[in-house]
Structures are given as structure tokens and as C-alpha cells.
Amino acid sequence: MPVISIAAILAADTAARATQMADGGGLQGVPIEFRPWILKADAACPEPEMTPALLASQLWHESKFQTSKEAATSSVGAQGPAQFMPDTWTTWGRDEDGNGQNSPWDIGDAVIAQGRMMCSLLKDAKASNYGGDPRALALAGYNAGWGWVDHFHGVPPQSFARGETYEYVQEILRDMARFEGPGLLQVSGTGAGADALRRAAARMGTPYSWGGGDPNGPTTGFCDGINGYLNGTCSASSTEGFDCSSLVQYAYWPSLQLPRVADEQYNATASRPVARGDLKPGDLLFWSHGGPSSIYHVAIYAGDGKVVHAPRTGRTVEVQPITSAMPESDYFGATRP
Missing domain, CATH: 3.90.1720.10 (endopeptidase domain like (from Nostoc punctiforme))
Known part of the structure; x- marks a missing residue:
């Protein structure tokens, strides 16, 4: 797919996008309202394993970028596009979009909290010396809780929780390629x-x-x-x-x-x-x-x-x-x- 530069799409997005492009990364296939927050969350994490495509693939599997309470509430009570449980949200959630509400339903709040938690889990993964892909360990910690990663000294096996965590990790890593690319077509003008x-x-x-x-x-x-x-x-x-x-x-x-x-x-x-x-x-x-x-x-x-x-x-x-x-x-x- 060719990279086409017509102008700038989001001024706040430009520097982060340029960095991703220089790294061979980029982001595509993401709703435009999520894009700047994903890039901001990635830029805030110093861990090289963190990429916009990792966050995007995770959001896709968590909620398919849905934001309504009807579509983005799980059977066990996880909430919002990043599917935070209420008690976990109290640890990671902040009012990132400045609207006066700290809410897992706000795209900015949810995505930055997701990135903050994943960044912390990536650090834990690399410090654990459990081996394997630290992204896989971090994703397992996000889904099941880091205590279970410690318990198994790695990603929980398929026999754990009917394979939910194992498949969650595999599917997100597999589908990252869908969100990697030369980046978004840039568009100038209004109307x-x-x-x-x-x-x-x-x-x-x-x-x-x-x-x-x-x-x-x-x-x-x-x-x-x-x-x-x-x-x-x-x-x-x-x-x-x-x-x-x-x-x-x-x-x-x-x-x-x-x-x-x-x-x-x-x-x-x-x-x-x-x-x-x-x-x-x-x-x-x-x-x-x-x-x-x-x-x-x-x-x-x-x-x-x-x-x-x-x-x-x-x-x-x-x-x-x-x-x-x-x-x-x-x-x-x-x-x-």
C-alpha cells in the first residue's frame, strides 16, 4: 500500500506518527477517534515491546472498538473499550481527556489506562526471567492477572480457564499485523x-x-x-x-x-x-x-x-x-x- 501525504490529519498526532513510521511501525485499520490516544499511550511507554499495533489488536479483541455500555460490558462486568473491571480501573484509570470524569467508557481515559497497565506488565514480564515473548506474558497478565502468570511461570496453559487466556494471547499477537502498516492517509481541509x-x-x-x-x-x-x-x-x-x-x-x-x-x-x-x-x-x-x-x-x-x-x-x-x-x-x- 503506498504512503500518500496530502497534508496533516491531526496536528497532535504528527510527531508520534513520524516516530512510528521511522521505526517501521505505523497504524492502520483503527477508528479515527481511537488513533491519537493509541499513539499517545505508546509514546508514553519506554518499553520497546510496546507498539501501537499491539494496543490496537488488544482493543479489537477486548471490545472491537465499541464504546456503548450495551456493547462494551462483558458478562463478568468488564467495562469500556479496554474492558477494565471496576476494581482494576481504580488503580489505572485517570481523567486523561480532561472532561472532568475518570471513566472507563471515555476513549482517552480507557486507552491511556490500557497503555499504562500494559507498560507496567511489560516491565514485570522482563524482570520475571520466565522467558518467552514479554508481550505474551504482559497480555496474559492483563487478561488473567499477573498472579496467574507467576503461578505458571509463564502464559497459563490451554487447560487454564478453558483456554481463554492462552487463546487471548495468541489471537492478539497473531492479529497485530492487521493494524501495522504505513499509517493513515493524511487529509487537509474542512467540510x-x-x-x-x-x-x-x-x-x-x-x-x-x-x-x-x-x-x-x-x-x-x-x-x-x-x-x-x-x-x-x-x-x-x-x-x-x-x-x-x-x-x-x-x-x-x-x-x-x-x-x-x-x-x-x-x-x-x-x-x-x-x-x-x-x-x-x-x-x-x-x-x-x-x-x-x-x-x-x-x-x-x-x-x-x-x-x-x-x-x-x-x-x-x-x-x-x-x-x-x-x-x-x-x-x-x-x-x-
Whole structure:
């Protein structure tokens, strides 16, 4: 995936992002409201094993970046996007976002507390001399409590707690690659188009899932007999992600509540057509097999002759030139929402 610099996305984010890029790190596939806090939490920890991708993967497995009390309260009472138990929160929680509340439901408070706890656990892991990956030991301590890591002199085995901690560690380390990358597409400017592009760009690296995605973020999709399959297997039903039109709907929601599918999005915006030479970031581009009723793909213009889009099963949300995003002969036109 190419690194594209259009301008600056978050001024407070720039220095931290530059550091991560220099280290070969970077962060992608993360909701934009989480991104600066993840980078801040990483920057506050001197342990080299701490990376933005580690924190992002952990948040994904804890809550899938959900922040509502309905979606982010566990059956045992863990709360918020970082899933803190109330007694643990009293140790690690602070009012990091300055809103006057020290809350595990606030993204800033939760992510910085997560980073603070993980940083401490990484120190414990390296001081323990138990061997193995200190990230694995720290994650096990986060999930089960450091007392159990001490008890087993390492990550608890699969026989412990029905394998919950063992699998938690394995899955987070495995999925870190999903959040590592060249970083977020940087966008300048204000207005609905620029804001939508930022929101879409923050999801770079999120898997494609036919029928998946909604205004709240990635979801599993479905297969319809033709679409959603990878190597003969229905991939969409087990993949949380976006398809092309759900990414667009998500990007503009809630300021503009576009319909769900690409041809309806064209119909909803067709009264504001844009010539290819007049495109601005945030404009919608459409491809068709022949006319507005046969539109099959939509993308968001990212500037410099490129688009952000969810291309197809087996790929992720990414940046591509307009000329190669889809067959050039299928390009139908552009609109401005």
C-alpha cells in the first residue's frame, strides 16, 4: 500500500506518527477517534515491546472498538473499550481527556489506562526471567492477572480457564499485523467531504466483507451464491469488515445518511455531478456495467488521482489510483454528496 501525504490529519498526532513510521511501525485499520490516544499511550511507554499495533489488536479483541455500555460490558462486568473491571480501573484509570470524569467508557481515559497497565506488565514480564515473548506474558497478565502468570511461570496453559487466556494471547499477537502498516492517509481541509475521507482513511487495512459494515463500523457479511467467497469458501460470513458501499455510508454518517448500496448512493447524489477534472477529496466515484441501474462499485476520492475504497473479497480498505481501482472502461462518473 503506498504512503500518500496530502497534508496533516491531526496536528497532535504528527510527531508520534513520524516516530512510528521511522521505526517501521505505523497504524492502520483503527477508528479515527481511537488513533491519537493509541499513539499517545505508546509514546508514553519506554518499553520497546510496546507498539501501537499491539494496543490496537488488544482493543479489537477486548471490545472491537465499541464504546456503548450495551456493547462494551462483558458478562463478568468488564467495562469500556479496554474492558477494565471496576476494581482494576481504580488503580489505572485517570481523567486523561480532561472532561472532568475518570471513566472507563471515555476513549482517552480507557486507552491511556490500557497503555499504562500494559507498560507496567511489560516491565514485570522482563524482570520475571520466565522467558518467552514479554508481550505474551504482559497480555496474559492483563487478561488473567499477573498472579496467574507467576503461578505458571509463564502464559497459563490451554487447560487454564478453558483456554481463554492462552487463546487471548495468541489471537492478539497473531492479529497485530492487521493494524501495522504505513499509517493513515493524511487529509487537509474542512467540510463534509474532508471529514468523510478522514473517517474512511482511518479504516485502512480493514478487511473487505461482502454485505458487511454499517454506520457503526465493520460487521460480518454474507454470501449470495456469487459474491463473498474466497477460494470456494464463504469468507464474508466469518469476516468483519466493509464492502464498498458500507464504507462510504460509514464515512459520511451521521452528518449525511446515505443509502446502503452503491446504485442508491448514486441516485441520492446524482443531482450534484462532478467532472473528473474537478474532483475534490470526499467526492464519490462510481463504476457500472452500463447505466445507473448497473452500478457495482463506489469509492471516495482521496486527491492526487487516487481513491480510498474497499475493492473486493480478499483485500482490505486501501488507496489506489482511479485508473486501476476498477476497469477504466467501467468508470461511470462522480458526484459530490
